[in-house]
Amino acid sequence: MRCPICKSKLVFWKQLELETLDEHVWCLPVVAKNAYICSNDDCIGSSKGVCWNDGGTFYDISLGAKDIKFINDNNGAFGSFQREINVSIYKMGVAKELFHIKLGKLSIHLEWNYDANEDGEVLSKRLSPKICYDCVLWHSPLSKAKFILRRHRRGLEPLPNRTWVHKVVNFVINISHIGRS
Ligand SMILES: [Zn+2]
Helix, strand or coil, X not given: CEXXXXXXXXXXXXXXXXXXXXXXXXXXXXXXXXXXEECCCCCHHHHHCEEECCCCCEEECCCCCCCCCCHHHCCCCECCHHHHHXXXXXXXXXXXXXXXXXXXXXXXXXXEEEEECCXXXXXXXXXXXXXXXXXXXXXXXXXXXXXXXXXXXCCCCCCCCCCHHHHHHHHHHHHCCEXXX
16 A cells, blocks of 8 residues: 555554444444554655554544645545545545536436546546435436345345235335435
8 A cells, every 4th residue: 555645655553443434333342453654754644643554544643634635635545445435435536516406495416426446546437417305315216226136136135025016016116215315
């Protein structure tokens, strides 16, 4: 992994109790993890006491990194899963929305979705429309059906297994699902 501030190699520092998102959300005990620091003594990250974990997630353990400028505004280490999802999920350093219009409680958003590699480089991007009513995201029947089939193919969700009528009813319920954004 490489430093997202100066691109120098990150080197093992010591074990630290670096809380992951899962540990935080599920209130799990924080276990000690490998912490990595920048090998470049002249890097501002070295003087600010920042580090990264095995997955390339950034930690500002001394809370002094407010002014640090990261390459492409992405604080994930180069060559890590974190740097990839910082673009594909959190959209760090890339455009999030092309435009949105609001008509009373109805709003229509045209957003960018990205595929990225572990260096945070955008591999492809596509526009994705989203429709919200009263801040509730509406999923198109096609995208919901694709989501169910994808989960089913990965063995995460059984398809309805009852009579033909029940199958149709379940399908209609599923494709008209409205979820919170
Ligand atoms: Zn550095």
